[in-house]
Amino acid sequence: MPDTLREAGDAPRPDTPGGRDSAAVLEVDGLCRAFGEVKAVDDVSFTLARGGSLGIVGESGSGKTTTARIVVGLERADAGRVRVGGGSGGPQRGRAARLARAREVQMVFQDPFLSLDPRTTVEAVLRETLRLHFPGRDHPARIAELLDQVGLGAREASALPRQLSGGQRQRVAIARALAVEPRILVLDEAVAALDVSVQAQILNLLADIRKQTGIAYLFITHDLGVVRCVTDDVIVMRHGRVVEAGSTAGVLADPRHPYTRLLLDSVPRPGWDPKHIAAARRAL
Ligand SMILES: Nc1ncnc2c1ncn2[C@@H]1O[C@H](COP(=O)(O)OP(=O)(O)O)[C@@H](O)[C@H]1O
Numbered sequence: 001m002p003d004t005l006r007e008a009g010d011a012p013r014p015d016t017p018g019g020r021d022s023a024a025v026l027e028v029d030g031l032c033r034a035f036g037e038v039k040a041v042d043d044v045s046f047t048l049a050r051g052g053s054l055g056i057v058g059e060s061g062s063g064k065t066t067t068a069r070i071v072v073g074l075e076r077a078d079a080g081r082v083r084v085g086g087g088s089g090g091p092q093r094g095r096a097a098r099l100a101r102a103r104e105v106q107m108v109f110q111d112p113f114l115s116l117d118p119r120t121t122v123e124a125v126l127r128e129t130l131r132l133h134f135p136g137r138d139h140p141a142r143i144a145e146l147l148d149q150v151g152l153g154a155r156e157a158s159a160l161p162r163q164l165s166g167g168q169r170q171r172v173a174i175a176r177a178l179a180v181e182p183r184i185l186v187l188d189e190a191v192a193a194l195d196v197s198v199q200a201q202i203l204n205l206l207a208d209i210r211k212q213t214g215i216a217y218l219f220i221t222h223d224l225g226v227v228r229c230v231t232d233d234v235i236v237m238r239h240g241r242v243v244e245a246g247s248t249a250g251v252l253a254d255p256r257h258p259y260t261r262l263l264l265d266s267v268p269r270p271g272w273d274p275k276h277i278a279a280a281r282r283a284l
């Protein structure tokens with residue numbers, strides 16, 4: 001562990017006798033994944049508290065998406081363990097295992113257009129998801145409730161993805177994920193493609209949903225402003241490794257690792273000097 005790794009700002013969480021963290025909804029331990037020579041994920045460990053929000057930040061190529069894909073079961077790990085909701089972890093294969101994982105962990109991607117069928121209306125998307133996970137509970141009232149939860153109405157319900165704005169499509173993707181009633185929502189650059197004003201609306205919506213439902217977020221972003229808005233704790237990844245971890249407020253106010261400082265310095269602001277940043281990056 002690098003010496004910059006810090007404890008989260010919260011009080012220690014009670015451990016159960018097996019060494020498990022009973023307050024955790026997700027425990028990731030020693031995750032590794034290589035693609036040929038590239039160590040995309042290199043000994044990554046973190047814990048997400050029940051109803052908590054953990055940010056993963058780092059530049060493009062630092063291993064954030066690969067970590068997320070392993071957590072949701074879309075990618076295998078070479079080593080390490082993912083434990084969801086105090087479950088047993090370990091190898092789980094096949095359709096039943098995938099459904100079981102999907103029920104606990106849902107993912108929202110950067111571009112909802114790619115994950116929505118262009119010929120399926122919003123209403124039908126939600127109906128299909130409910131039918132798959134809760135047979136018999138795909139009734140219109142539940143669909144209306146989900147739409148309401150993400151700030152969409154009857155007009156959007158009958159629309160096709162291409163008839164919606166980027167922000168509305170992302171709301172649909174969030175509603176579809178919530179339909180499954182997961183304990184964890186993994187958001188991978190989920191607001192990165194949106195205009196700043198729409199981004200703020202979606203971030204507020206996500207904060208409200210967390211308050212209402214107690215769902216936990218694993219929030220992946222390259223944007224430190226976003227992390228500040230919606231996470232309690234944060235880990236900073238670089239070249240597949242966690243270089244810093246702690247409470248979001250603590251890490252942003254007092255970054256210990258030079259890479260975290262560089263990320264913070266890279267945020268454009270008055271007096272900002274891109275040449276200085278580029279030189280610091282080369283020196284790192
Ligand atoms: N399927 C893949 N095949 C080969 N290399 C991959 C694959 N997925 C990711 N990588 C590589 O792993 C590294 C981490 O990628 P990724 O997890 O997408 O990072 P991030 O999401 O932080 O941008 C990058 O060098 C990327 O090129």
Ligand SMILES: [Mg+2]
Binds near residue numbers: 065
């Ligand atoms: Mg990515």
